[in-house]
Amino acid sequence: MTNDSRSSLILGAFICAGLALMGYLLGSSAIRFREYERVVSVKGLSEREMPADVAVWPIRFASASNDLTALYSTMEANTRQISDFLISAGFVAAEITAGGPAVTDRFAQEYGSNERVQLRYVANQTITVYSRKIDLVRASQNNLAELGKRGIAFGGNESQQTQFLFTKLNDVKPAMIEEATRKAREVAEKFANDSRSKLGKIKSANQGQFSVEDRDSNTPYVKRVRVVSTVDYYLSD
Numbered sequence: 001m002t003n004d005s006r007s008s009l010i011l012g013a014f015i016c017a018g019l020a021l022m023g024y025l026l027g028s029s030a031i032r033f034r035e036y037e038r039v040v041s042v043k044g045l046s047e048r049e050m051p052a053d054v055a056v057w058p059i060r061f062a063s064a065s066n067d068l069t070a071l072y073s074t075m076e077a078n079t080r081q082i083s084d085f086l087i088s089a090g091f092v093a094a095e096i097t098a099g100g101p102a103v104t105d106r107f108a109q110e111y112g113s114n115e116r117v118q119l120r121y122v123a124n125q126t127i128t129v130y131s132r133k134i135d136l137v138r139a140s141q142n143n144l145a146e147l148g149k150r151g152i153a154f155g156g157n158e159s160q161q162t163q164f165l166f167t168k169l170n171d172v173k174p175a176m177i178e179e180a181t182r183k184a185r186e187v188a189e190k191f192a193n194d195s196r197s198k199l200g201k202i203k204s205a206n207q208g209q210f211s212v213e214d215r216d217s218n219t220p221y222v223k224r225v226r227v228v229s230t231v232d233y234y235l236s237d
Contacts, residue, residue, distance in 0.1 A: 038235040039203055040191050044184030046176040047226040049215060052164035055137040057129040059144070061154050064119040068103070071121050075101045078152050082127050085147055089140045091131060101125040126160065134164065134221055164221040166212050172225060177207060180229035188233045200234030 061078055065071040079098050086096055101123040131137055141162070148154060185199075192199040208228040215222040 038197070039232050040188055040199075040235055041230065041232045042184045042187040042191065044180040044182065044187065044229045044231065045226065046180035046183070046229075047224065048172065048176065050166055050168070050172065050223050050225050052134055052166050052221045052223055053132055054165040054167055055129070055131055055134050055221070056163040056165065057131070057137050057141070058160040058162070059127045059129065059154065060124065060160050061127075061152050062122065062124045063153065064122045066120045068121050071103065071123050072101065075123050075125055079125065079127065081147060081150065081152065085144075086127075086129060086140065089143070090133065090136050091129060091140075095129055095131045095133075097128045097130070099126045099128070137162065138221065162220075164214075164223075166223040166225065169210060169212065169225065173210065173227075176210075176225070176227050177229065180208075180227055181205070181231065184229055184231040185233075188231065192233075192235060195235070197235040197237060200236050203232040203234055205232070206230040 059082060061082070063071060063074045063078065065074065083093075083096055083098065087093065102125070103121055103123045105120060106117045106122060107120050129137065129140075144154065189199050206229065208230060210225065210227045213224050214220045215224050
């Protein structure tokens with residue numbers, strides 16, 4: 001065997017060994033990569049009942065008359081009575097806002113209609129209470145009938161129902177996110193144990209959106225706050 005042949009043979013052997021080693025390393029890395037990509041996706045729920053801390057209470061009242069001047073006087077008198085009632089109940093003037101009366105001329109609306117109108121002018125007005133005194137708002141709503149006995153006609157629609165708001169979401173967010181994440185990990189750990197795997201690091205996490213809803217239609221002043229966190233964990237044998 002010549003020197004050139006011997007050199008070529010040795011070189012070829014090294015090349016084959018190198019390719020084999022490279023193939024082994026790449027194959028091993030691929031296996032480890034696939035194992036590392038085993039992922040379990042779990043959700044964790046945090047839910048709490050919280051009292052509303054702001055009430056927006058619209059008080060709508062109306063009156064009718066054939067004398068426009070007298071009608072405005074009646075609406076002013078009713079506005080004073082309602083404001084006095086609210087202040088005597090415990091509200092302060094800054095919590096009470098009175099809108100101007102909206103007056104409708106029913107004679108102007110009668111054109112083309114056979115309806116007979118007895119009282120020409122109808123006025124509607126709204127006084128809004130914006131307060132953090134939730135219990136006082138609820139109690140005062142029940143006592144509003146006392147003013148009805150004095151001749152004030154109250155009315156409204158669904159858009160003018162009292163709103164109870166929860167504005168302290170930022171105060172409970174950190175603790176609720178922590179709870180949701182902890183519950184998600186508990187689920188992931190159980191899954192890992194059941195599948196005879198080990199729970200690894202977090203691959204990704206999605207906090208989810210907070211929702212604030214009435215607990216039920218009868219208690220709108222109690223809110224249900226909830227958040228669902230979605231967490232992906234790596235699994236290994």
